[in-house]
Amino acid sequence: MNWPSVGVVIPTRNRPELVRKAIASVRDQRYPGELKILVVYDQTEPDYLLASTEDVQVLVLTNWRTSGLAGARNTGILALDTEYVAFCDDDDQWLPDKLRRQVAALLAEPDSEFATCAIEVEYEGRCTPRLAGRSRVTVGELARSRMAMLHSSSFLIRREALTADAVGLVAEDAPGSQNEDWDLLLRAARRAPIVHLDEPLVRVLWGRSSHYAYEYATKISSLRWMMQRHPEISGCRPGAARVYGQLACWSAASGNRSQAWQFSKEAVRANWKEPRTAIALAAMTGAVKVENVLSALHKRGRGI
Numbered sequence: 001m002n003w004p005s006v007g008v009v010i011p012t013r014n015r016p017e018l019v020r021k022a023i024a025s026v027r028d029q030r031y032p033g034e035l036k037i038l039v040v041y042d043q044t045e046p047d048y049l050l051a052s053t054e055d056v057q058v059l060v061l062t063n064w065r066t067s068g069l070a071g072a073r074n075t076g077i078l079a080l081d082t083e084y085v086a087f088c089d090d091d092d093q094w095l096p097d098k099l100r101r102q103v104a105a106l107l108a109e110p111d112s113e114f115a116t117c118a119i120e121v122e123y124e125g126r127c128t129p130r131l132a133g134r135s136r137v138t139v140g141e142l143a144r145s146r147m148a149m150l151h152s153s154s155f156l157i158r159r160e161a162l163t164a165d166a167v168g169l170v171a172e173d174a175p176g177s178q179n180e181d182w183d184l185l186l187r188a189a190r191r192a193p194i195v196h197l198d199e200p201l202v203r204v205l206w207g208r209s210s211h212y213a214y215e216y217a218t219k220i221s222s223l224r225w226m227m228q229r230h231p232e233i234s235g236c237r238p239g240a241a242r243v244y245g246q247l248a249c250w251s252a253a254s255g256n257r258s259q260a261w262q263f264s265k266e267a268v269r270a271n272w273k274e275p276r277t278a279i280a281l282a283a284m285t286g287a288v289k290v291e292n293v294l295s296a297l298h299k300r301g302r303g304i
Contacts, residue, residue: 003033004083004107006099007159009076011069012090013042018205020050025093027056031100038079042072069177070170077162077169085159091205092153098201102156105197112195113161114188116150120200121301123207128301129200137194142186143232144239148303150194152181154202157188167191176218179226186230206298216254223247238274241267245276249304252283253290260284276304 008026012019019039026037035056041047042063052058061079065071077085084103088094098117106115116137120129130149134141137150161167167188174180188194223243226233233239244267251260260280267277282288294304 001032003031003103005034005036006031006084006086006103006156007076007080007082008035008037008086008088009040009073009080010037010088010090011040011042011063011072011076013044015090016047019090021093022088022090023050023058025095026088026099027058028096029094029099030096031103033103034082035099036080036082038076040072040076042069043067066172068172070172070174070180071177073170074172077159080159082159085157085162087152087155088202089153089204092151093203094153095201095203098154099156101199101201102154102197106156106158106195109195112192113158113167114185114192115156115195115197116154116185117197117202118149118200119151119154119202119204121298122203122205123298123301126299127203128299130301131198131200132196133198135196135198137185137189137196139186139189139232140236142182142189142194143230143236145242146182147185150185150196151202151204153204155181155184161188161191173225175221175225176215178215178218178222183226183229186232206303216250219250220247220254223250237270241271241274242276244270245274245280246304248280249276249283249290252280257284279304 010022037058038061039050040061040063046060046062048060050058051060061075063072063075065075102115102117118131120127132149162169171180171183223246244263248260248263248267251263264277264280267274279293283290297303
């Protein structure tokens with residue numbers, strides 16, 4: 001089998017120990033083809049000591065595009081000359097067969113451009129698998145749910161689809177570089193279903209190590225950006241209710257009760273069964289704190 005070349009983009013900022021673990025997990029891949037790693041430093045001084053030419057080549061770059069995760073990923077994409085591009089966040093790790101299994105699955109679907117795999121979520125020392133229960137993911141399914149198991153650290157894409165007039169690069173106008181991964185999935189799925197390997201081959205670290213864990217204003221603006229950008233979401237009643245429920249929760253967490261109430265009403269109009277609405281209403285009354293609910297859900301590998 002002629003295994004294609006793969007370039008792995010690892011954006012990083014102020015997490016020196018975690019990024020070394022991420023690099024090591026990629027270097028330990030049992031992948032027969034050419035593999036190279038690009039570590040892209042964003043808003044921080046690069047550590048050029050990470051660069052290596054032994055075995056798997058590791059290059060260290062500085063983000064020269066828009067500050068943030070999206071610009072850092074695009075810096076890596078445009079610096080590569082490989083057939084495929086994969087993403088790995090600096091606080092995540094790949095299991096050794098991740099890349100080989102994914103490439104094989106994508107090669108078996110010559111009309112497809114994008115592949116993902118399931119994940120296991122690590123939170124406070126506990127690991128929980130998140131499976132999709134399917135091998136293909138469509139636009140309709142992504143409009144209905146973000147499908148958190150399709151994590152950005154599982155993305156494998158034909159590089160030409162990102163750089164040519166096809167799927168396109170990561171959206172650098174996404175507020176705070178949040179939901180840019182969901183946006184990329186939706187754009188790719190419009191062209192062809194996402195090939196999904198429903199095995200947890202990536203370990204994703206959740207918790208306070210995230211740069212975005214409690215940035216509620218950014219969460220709100222990025223979700224509104226998604227609704228404006230993707231009419232498929234507002235056109236799917238359960239999907240719209242889910243987003244409005246999230247908006248209500250984040251508004252309640254930030255103390256904006258008026259906005260939380262408005263979003264709650266929108267969620268009920270779209271789907272009165274949406275459970276996030278109840279969380280938001282309870283938070284508005286002071287019965288619960290969104291942060292406590294989020295922590296309890298994270299222990300089960302879930303989120304709001």
